[in-house]
Amino acid sequence: MSSEKVHVEHCKGVNGLDKVILREIRGCSAEVYLYGGQVTSWKNELREELLFLSSKATFKPHKAIRGGIPICFPQFGNIGSLEQHGFARNRVWSVDPDPPPFPSTTSHRAFIDLILGHSEEDVKIWPHRYECRLRVALGPGGDLMLTSRIRNTNTDGKSFTFTFAYHTYFFVTDISEVRVEGLETLDYLDNLKNRERFTEQGDAITFESEVDKIYLSTPTKIAILDHERKRTFVLRKDGLPDAVVWNPWDKKAKAMADFGDDEYKHMLCVEAACVEKPITLKPGEEWRGRQEISAVPSSYCSGQLDPQRALFNR
Numbered sequence: 572m573s574s575e576k577v578h579v580e581h582c583k584g585v586n587g588l589d590k591v592i593l594r595e596i597r598g599c600s601a602e603v604y605l606y607g608g609q610v611t612s613w614k615n616e617l618r619e620e621l622l623f624l625s626s627k628a629t630f631k632p633h634k635a636i637r638g639g640i641p642i643c644f645p646q647f648g649n650i651g652s653l654e655q656h657g658f659a660r661n662r663v664w665s666v667d668p669d670p671p672p673f674p675s676t677t678s679h680r681a682f683i684d685l686i687l688g689h690s691e692e693d694v695k696i697w698p699h700r701y702e703c704r705l706r707v708a709l710g711p712g713g714d715l716m717l718t719s720r721i722r723n724t725n726t727d728g729k730s731f732t733f734t735f736a737y738h739t740y741f742f743v744t745d746i747s748e749v750r751v752e753g754l755e756t757l758d759y760l761d762n763l764k765n766r767e768r769f770t771e772q773g774d775a776i777t778f779e780s781e782v783d784k785i786y787l788s789t790p791t792k793i794a795i796l797d798h799e800r801k802r803t804f805v806l807r808k809d810g811l812p813d814a815v816v817w818n819p820w821d822k823k824a825k826a827m828a829d830f831g832d833d834e835y836k837h838m839l840c841v842e843a844a845c846v847e848k849p850i851t852l853k854p855g856e857e858w859r860g861r862q863e864i865s866a867v868p869s870s871y872c873s874g875q876l877d878p879q880r881a882l883f884n885r
């Protein structure tokens with residue numbers, strides 16, 4: 572295998588859909604489907620899967636893949652006139668054959684640049700021209716970095732407005748043993764209560780029933796502690812002020828055709844998002860959003876997690 576193929580392999584996935592596998596020397600990997608521009612797998616050097624992907628996920632056009640990291644664009648949720656979470660997760664993206672280089676200070680080789688542009692079909696439901704770029708990169712230590720750039724390419728002088736999210740499904744051993752740190756005391760909109768605004772209590776967040784909350788103006792770092800596995804996910808984000816936390820729990824799980832009845836026990840969505848204050852771009856303007864996730868052993872943390880420490884003590 573050529574060294575290029577070791578790092579970036581183009582192949583076919585489920586139902587013959589195009590897939591790209593990113594690999595790092597130490598054994599970490601990530602898989603990205605061109606359908607949805609969606610990451611569906613992220614593994615550490617022990618080849619352990621870190622993202623949740625439903626055993627009932629469908630890999631068929633017009634339906635989003637249940638799990639991994641769907642991209643919600645140009646609309647998050649049902650706030651707007653478009654289909655739930657926008658159409659980007661249901662479109663086939665293309666690979667940029669000539670991607671812009673990484674900053675010279677980094678030495679990433681396992682990365683892929685995807686592009687989604689307007690189609691004549693989509694212009695009927697969202698009357699704008701745009702270029703939506705996604706770079707998925709696997710760092711030498713196995714960190715998974717997603718960078719999005721969205722540009723208004725309208726030629727009619729019109730601005731457009733959008734909301735956005737990286738709808739990350741983390742794999743967890745047992746949801747009742749999971750704690751999220753970094754969202755304490757923040758205001759949130761409760762999707763289960765008509766998006767009414769509340770303030771979170773002072774304690775770290777734990778789970779014992781359905782949750783669907785949009786935390787507002789959150790810190791740039793959020794930690795998800797999987798006690799059972801002694802693993803901590805650290806999510807760092809930029810340009811995405813909000814964070815959505817979602818678990819459907821048992822009743823809703825049963826109502827979803829592409830989700831197993833008990834699978835809610837093994838997933839938690841923590842979604843870096845820009846929802847409360849939509850982004851407006853004039854023609855020629857570009858927005859940039861970024862998320863980086865890493866998985867570190869929780870034993871590095873004593874008591875309350877200090878994500879900074881966890882990140883650098885690897």
Ligand SMILES: O=P(O)(O)OC[C@H]1O[C@H](O)[C@H](O)[C@@H](O)[C@@H]1O
Pocket residue numbers: 635648655656762783784815816817840
């Ligand atoms: O079933 P989907 O359209 O993929 O949405 C799954 C979930 O996504 C987000 O987390 C929303 O906040 C939830 O309200 C929604 O149920």
